[in-house]
Amino acid sequence: MAAPLAKEQILDTAEEVLRRFGLEKASVVDVARALGVSHGTLYRHFPSKSALREAVGERWLKRVSIPLAEIVKESGSSMEKLQKWFQTLIHTKRSKAIEDPELFSMYNALAEESVEGITAHINELIQQLTEIIEEGIRKNEFKRSDAGQVAAGIFYGTARFHHPALAKEWTSPNIDEEFRLVWNLLLSGLKF
Known part of the structure; x- marks a missing residue:
C-alpha cells in the first residue's frame, strides 16, 4: 500500500505540471497522473481545481x-x-x-x-x-x-x-x- 500523499508533495507536483503544461492546460487529472493516483485522491486534499491552484x-x-x-x-x-x-x-x-x-x-x-x-x-x-x-x-x-x-x-x-x-x-x-x-x-x- 502506498504512503498517503502529503499536501506539500501534491503542491510540488502541481507546480511541475503547471510549469510543463501551462496555467490554461494543466488539470487536476494531470497532477494526479504525475503522482500516480486518482484525481479523487487529490480532491480529498483540495476540493477543486481552483483550490489547488x-x-x-x-x-x-x-x-x-x-x-x-x-x-x-x-x-x-x-x-x-x-x-x-x-x-x-x-x-x-x-x-x-x-x-x-x-x-x-x-x-x-x-x-x-x-x-x-x-x-x-x-x-x-x-x-x-x-x-x-x-x-x-x-x-x-x-x-x-x-x-x-x-x-x-x-x-x-x-x-x-x-x-x-x-x-x-x-x-x-x-x-x-x-x-x-x-x-x-x-x-x-x-x-x-
Whole structure:
C-alpha cells in the first residue's frame, strides 16, 4: 500500500505540471497522473481545481514573505533592517521575473486568482514593516508616528519596484537609481 500523499508533495507536483503544461492546460487529472493516483485522491486534499491552484499561488507568496519575516527578527539598526527588507523583496521578485518570466507570470496569475490570498499577503508584508518601524521609533531612530500608516505608505510608495504588474519596468537601466531617489525621499520622512 502506498504512503498517503502529503499536501506539500501534491503542491510540488502541481507546480511541475503547471510549469510543463501551462496555467490554461494543466488539470487536476494531470497532477494526479504525475503522482500516480486518482484525481479523487487529490480532491480529498483540495476540493477543486481552483483550490489547488490557489494553494500553489499562496505557497509562492509565502516564499516571498518568509525570508522577509526573518529580517524583521534580526538584531541591529532598524534603518538597516528596513533597507535590507526592501532590497530582499525587490531582489526576490526581480530575479524571479528576469530568470523565468513565464513562470513568474504564471505564479502572479495564480496569486491574483485569490483576492483573499493577495490581501493577506499584502497585510502580512505591511505588518512586517510596521514591526520594523515600531522598533525604530522605540530606539529613537525614527520619529514618532503611526507605524502602521507609515508602513503602508512606504509599501505602496515603493510599489513600482516590487508590484508584479510593473515587472516590465524592472529591466530599465535606471531602475536602481530611481529606487534610490524614492528611498531617500521616504527615509527623510522617517528620520528626525
